[in-house]
Amino acid sequence: MVILELTRRCNLSCLHCGSSCGNSISPDELPFDQWADIIRQLAVINVEKIVFSGGEATTSPHFENLIQFADEIGVRYGFITNGFNLSDDQIDLLKSYPPFAVGVSLDGRAASHNKMRGHPQSYIKAVDALLRLKRAGIKTAVITTLNSFNYPELPYLSSVLQNLCVDAWQIQLAMPMGRMKENDEWLLSVKGEQEQFREICEIIADIRSEHPELMMSAADCFGMDSFGLTKGDWEGCSAGIYTLGIKSNGDVLPCLSLYDDKFICGNVCEKTIAEIWENPDAFAFNSNFDSGQVALSSACVGCRQLDKCRGGCASMSQTFNGHFHDSPFCVDRINELT
Numbered sequence: 001m002v003i004l005e006l007t008r009r010c011n012l013s014c015l016h017c018g019s020s021c022g023n024s025i026s027p028d029e030l031p032f033d034q035w036a037d038i039i040r041q042l043a044v045i046n047v048e049k050i051v052f053s054g055g056e057a058t059t060s061p062h063f064e065n066l067i068q069f070a071d072e073i074g075v076r077y078g079f080i081t082n083g084f085n086l087s088d089d090q091i092d093l094l095k096s097y098p099p100f101a102v103g104v105s106l107d108g109r110a111a112s113h114n115k116m117r118g119h120p121q122s123y124i125k126a127v128d129a130l131l132r133l134k135r136a137g138i139k140t141a142v143i144t145t146l147n148s149f150n151y152p153e154l155p156y157l158s159s160v161l162q163n164l165c166v167d168a169w170q171i172q173l174a175m176p177m178g179r180m181k182e183n184d185e186w187l188l189s190v191k192g193e194q195e196q197f198r199e200i201c202e203i204i205a206d207i208r209s210e211h212p213e214l215m216m217s218a219a220d221c222f223g224m225d226s227f228g229l230t231k232g233d234w235e236g237c238s239a240g241i242y243t244l245g246i247k248s249n250g251d252v253l254p255c256l257s258l259y260d261d262k263f264i265c266g267n268v269c270e271k272t273i274a275e276i277w278e279n280p281d282a283f284a285f286n287s288n289f290d291s292g293q294v295a296l297s298s299a300c301v302g303c304r305q306l307d308k309c310r311g312g313c314a315s316m317s318q319t320f321n322g323h324f325h326d327s328p329f330c331v332d333r334i335n336e337l338t
Helices: 031-042 063-072 089-096 110-117 124-136 150-166 180-185 193-210 273-277 312-320
Strands: 001-006 048-053 076-079 103-107 139-148 168-173 216-218 244-246 251-253
Touching: 001 168, 031 063, 031 273, 048 063, 048 103, 063 076, 063 089, 076 251, 110 124, 110 216, 110 244, 124 139, 139 150, 180 312, 244 312
Parallel strands: 001 048, 001 244, 048 076, 076 103, 103 139, 139 168, 168 216
Antiparallel strands: 244 251
């Protein structure tokens, strides 16, 4: 799966935005012809699916033409949106060129969501987008980003999503990157017994048990979960192994959450995607993992799952601890399964 950051432009100003997006198009953003060539290259190397992201993907001047192009050459696509400006015309276009899913961000009750998103109508706009997508027969997923304040609202949100009949629900944790660095009081504590994280895992496990129809799953940032309490089987961080990210200027990253320039593996304006992907050194931190790479101070040292997990989510490890293979959050660890 390849995530394409079509633009850094966004119509909202979210507190937890990892790339500090603004309300303008950057001058180095790729034109349509280059994005089309990228998608064509991805088709040649048999990418399973692509996800259009941002910023806010729907604000890109190329958004509508690119979903049509991807569908016409047989590349499965989806996209992530805040739903704020998703027009009826765009939804009609999606009916003609159906995505595998549309992910809509929804982070809790209206007051919490609106505060996080910086707009008093962002919650109702997101819910309305989900309703209209569902009426159009388009598969929907909800993406919820948790912080230290909104996680108790998960049970409430589960009721809302049942009524909306969403097809899937992904839970992720806010990371100290982008604007979230300026709002670090919202971050979950990584010290001590991590009671907030433990409570989150218990809430997710309960909802998954009681409402399997929600297809609720924790993201990679939750680490290893041997008993499937928060998600299904997990093969460790996928960055540079099963996934890639391409920034709006063509920079290629192992994952878009590894947004720092030091993780750039190449640029599509200078090399083909195949050349970047096949470079044995580009993603070696993850694809050629050796347990000897793990810092002795890491809580992952000695874990029986280390060779599979590789120290958890790479971006979590980097943003919290400044190095790989040392993610602070792990479901197995808090349940003393390791």
